[in-house]
Amino acid sequence: MAKDSNKKGWNMPKQGKPGSNGKGGLSQKFNPFIFFLIITLLFVAFQFFAGGSGAIEKNWNEIRPMFVNRDVEKVVVINKDRAEYYLKADKLKKYESDLKGTFSKPSPEGPQFYSQIGDVTVFSQQLDRAQKNIPEVDRVIPSYNTRTDSMGIFFNILPILVIIFIWFYLFRRMGKGGAGGGAGGIFNVGKSQAKVIEKGEKVDTTFKDVAGLSEAKQEIEEIVDFLKMPEKYTKLGGKIPRGALLVGPPGTGKTLLAKAVAGEAGVPFFSMSGSDFVEMFVGVGASRVRDLFKQAKEKSPCIIFIDEIDAIGRARGKNGGFSSNDERENTLNQLLTEMDGFGTNSGVIILAATNRADILDRALMRAGRFDRQIHVDLPDLNDRKAIFKVHLRPLKISEDFDSDFLAKQTPGFSGADIANVCNEAALYAARKKKDFIEKQDFLDAVDRIVGGLEKKNKILTPLEKKTIAFHEAGHASVSWLLEHAHPLVKVTIVPRGYALGAAWYLPEERQITTKEQLLDEMCATLGGRAAEEIIFGRISTGAQNDLEKVTKLAYSMISVYGMSDKVGNVSFYDSSGRQDYGFSKPYSDETAVMIDHEVRNLIQESYERAKDIIRSNQEGFEELANTLLTSEVIFSDDVEKIFGARPWKSKTDELEDAYNADHKAEEMKNTSENIEKDEEDLNEQTTV
Template sequence: MGQDKKNNSSKNIKTPKFNFYWIYGIVIALFIGYQFFNSESMSSRNLSQNEFKTILSDNDIDKIVIVNRDVADIYIKSDASEKEKHKKNKGSLYSANTPMYYYDFGDLQNFEKELEESKTANSLDFDTANVEKTNILEQIFVYLPFIFLIGLWIYFMRRMSGGGSGGGGGQIFNIGKSKAKLFDQDQKVKTSFKDVAGLEGAKEEVQEIVDFLKSPEKYTSLGGKIPKGALLVGPPGTGKTLLAKAVAGEAEVPFFSLSGSDFVEMFVGVGASRVRDLFKQAQQKSPSIIFIDEIDAIGRARGKNNMTGGNDERENTLNQLLTEMDGFGTDTNVIVLAATNRADVLDKALMRAGRFDRQIYVDLPDLKEREEIFQVHLKPLKLDKGLDVEFLAQQTPGFSGADIANLCNEAALIAARSSKKSVEHQDFLDAVDRIVGGLEKKNKIISPKEKKTIAFHEAGHATASWMLEHAAPLVKVTIVPRGQSLGAAWYLPEERQIVQAEQMLDEMCATLAGRAAEKLIFNKISTGALNDLEKVMRQARAMVTIYGLNDKIGNLTYYDSTGQQDYNFTKPYSEQTAQVIDKEISNIVEEQYQRAIDILNTNKEKLITLAEHLLEKEVIFKKDLETIFGKRPFEIEAEPAKEDEKIEKEQKEEGNI
């Protein structure tokens, strides 16, 4: 047993690995040691002027060697070295071939003259010689800065040529190589279409691309050609990159992923070189997929920025990409996927058929798709049993997939902050408030007068929206400050594909009702309606100049959906038309403002009751408005019609049975 422990301990001892730099260290140490032990200062002693003259007059000197015209090495005769005065001056490394003394004489000419005079006067028999000696160690110290710079240059050149520990993509000689991350058999993507909720139409399009790669003979046997590219277009956060990951996971072919900015570099010609290298690698591993995220970084329309000149690096990269996409044959089975939320700025040559044959629009999810996305992101959470996913989907109109993922995470954080065992329904509602309105600021100091103004402002919004048919129904009103707003109201807008003029006017009227309530109750207006005025101004301008919903301007639009107007510095209408546009916008806003005042004046007592209730509770909900106002007038009228539809549907189902 003891022997086994000994063997194990001997195995665990890590022997140091050999490093070639050790040889450099040993050589330098030996060199320094040689210079140190070979130094004359270890074997000789310095003489003063009087001592030198005494030794010289005693005729004890065998020879004098003048070194570098500066110092005299003095060798003593062998018989004289045994004298007592010389014995005690012998150095530790003294030998017969080394000088016993050295003498710093100063001026060489005077020293030689003095030696000649002494030699003649005292009949001395020593020899003299002049030598030039070089101290290598001193020379190294003189040239040490240059040696350091040369060593530093060699070190960086080795690293830049791939000899260092850094990756090849970051080396100067590999700067033209592609930075694409390769996913193949060794590094598979685990995302599949099951992980992508919603986006049914987009999934069908990309599923066909996967089929192309898996069984191309199915299509080529009929004479069809494999598409060369597909462009995923849509707002941020809708799942374009996730869809590309799912394609990589489903296709089971080499997948090259990179961003459009990976082609951009400060060196001229690098972007084009990386494009060539990327397509070369893809062809070698075909069938394969290339995914370029945020392609607008290099695919922006050419010739729009004259300040960069004709030899723009980004344009060179785009030109090379155009050539490569239309250059390789269809038998290579290389498909290019790209994603962007700025399709309007892409070059027309990039968008044409033969390069990106398909444009797949990935839109914001509708009600049903949001419910499916919630189901995906709620799986990792510990949920309360009473959670209504359909209600959450209704409460999040306009949310993208990324927004819903963030909402689920925020709800979990809010529940954890309260030390709950599961995420409850209220946590999700608080998360919606946090994302839409901002962080609640209960400690913000607001004077009673300001608080009353805010309460009537928010009550004005709630009253008008309750009385207008096409305004979004209210969900919640609060006068607790959130983010940059002092008060807020949450509505549940109807999801419409098209919007009529009456619907836009009702929304504008409800938006202006906050300022109208201040005017009606206090006969004063404040700066708190800035956000409302901005929103109304945008809607009114859109009605007049974009959607053609104004009688004076007529069926005209001054909107360019491509974003590539040829005349960027001129208005597409005359100055006279501009005055008419301004007047019509002002008329629309003022008409809706007066309409809001009339509605609030008619329901003034209920408005005051609602505002006082809001001051007391700080937060009110839809049920509180039903208590004060009753059901919305048009909802009462719509209920019998809905009941008739329900009866008719049941009768049809019975007939089918």
């Protein structure tokens, strides 16, 4: 069963009630930008509504009739450039139409109108001319006043205040690593962002929660044991390791091991990610490294864990697009100095994790910095059994459920994938309203993760469906009839994900692979294309994924594994990832032509071999294809009924037989012990 090991499991955090902080109270988080917006809106509202300041602007020609008709009670000149007019109370109804429809209606006390004046003397003369027919006793004499426009000043300085506020707020956040403000502000930008687990602080994860990984756990437990009882090792002259690097594919449990160390060590534990050192300011990463080790030395003995160390540990000089003064290189230089420089770091152990050890700097990998490289590989059969038992604990499963069966069905799965399988199985069972999770739910979950979601409603023409059925039957037939091909589990023509059909195989867990095994796998992969050509006399695009796999495998056999007589026992693969060759390829053009020629010959030979196998077993092949066309899904039992049992026993079957033999021997031993105990009890009763 082909498996991509980079899938992730889900880890849902605990959540409180909506709007709470997880402790029963309301959330204390408040965005200061909202407060700033509220203040601004209040000022604007005051400008338009407060104090009845909604006077309507009129020009002098509109104002002059008001003086002629004696409608104005008083005039106030503000700052020698604005005249405000107050109407008599009994005249307000006369101008009711002018006062309607305004955004802020003038108050009855006034002013009701205003106008801009250019010169005070000219304005005074205009008033005199407008009131020349009115006795001097009844004339309106303007009063003069000086007023400060506080709102105008506020809106003039508002942009400056906004800039200052944003600058202050952002730098406070950067000073705390983006987690909000706090004491220190920008001056804390160079401080370490590590999460500290103090001595005695409880951590839920321990080594009992880490299933499998026996060799990795042994080395990690030795480091923890050294911290707990250093005299056990120092009395023999041993020294505490400086650091340990956890290396392995994603999802294999590197971070989980570090959590277990934090729970078991009983010493202060500093945890942070490699990206926490990188900041937009030059020199911040190096400063944070210095501060981290300064805190660690003060609390030694202690452990520092840096997850995804490749974020800062990339080989120097290979950061494309960056100069030699790159911030990440400065951070790495400081880390190298702190780990093994002139200063002493007694009692400080560095743990780091990465899945890209090939790109790390050589100076970082040497002994004295990381004394140990602990390889956390994908779990084997026994490890998967242990991991399944851990993840099955909280699930409601039937009493007769066999977890060992699942371990055999999931080769190549990581610990995170196994956790995902258990979670998906629970979701499948809940969707079907079951009381317990059954075996079929787990099988459906494995299919879902490997192949994608079933698309039963995808529209296929009868010819397309027939083509897919014969294509998948070709894979199944050829793989069943070849000794070294992977054993078949099931074949389906129900579309899943982007695939229109799929065949599930159970790969053997090999440590090395021979040329014969690779050739059989290549032949089985080409069985679908060969079946199309034999039955329909034409080929389709359905073999695109098969051809891609075969091409990569053939080039690997010729140019990496040296499995060609013409090219010879040479390998052009750089496993270190350093690319020390000075050219784009470490071989001549003639060799490149030879490699291409050998690859084509290898693929063509496997293709002809697949067609020969199908032709010689065409009756059974067509029966299998028609069965698949009818039922849409067939299993290995259906293939066995047509072609008979495979005469070859796989390594997986041998492991299963060995496990069953050990299990049977253990049961017999327990039975024998029980019989002896019963006889002893019987003898004691007889004596009494």
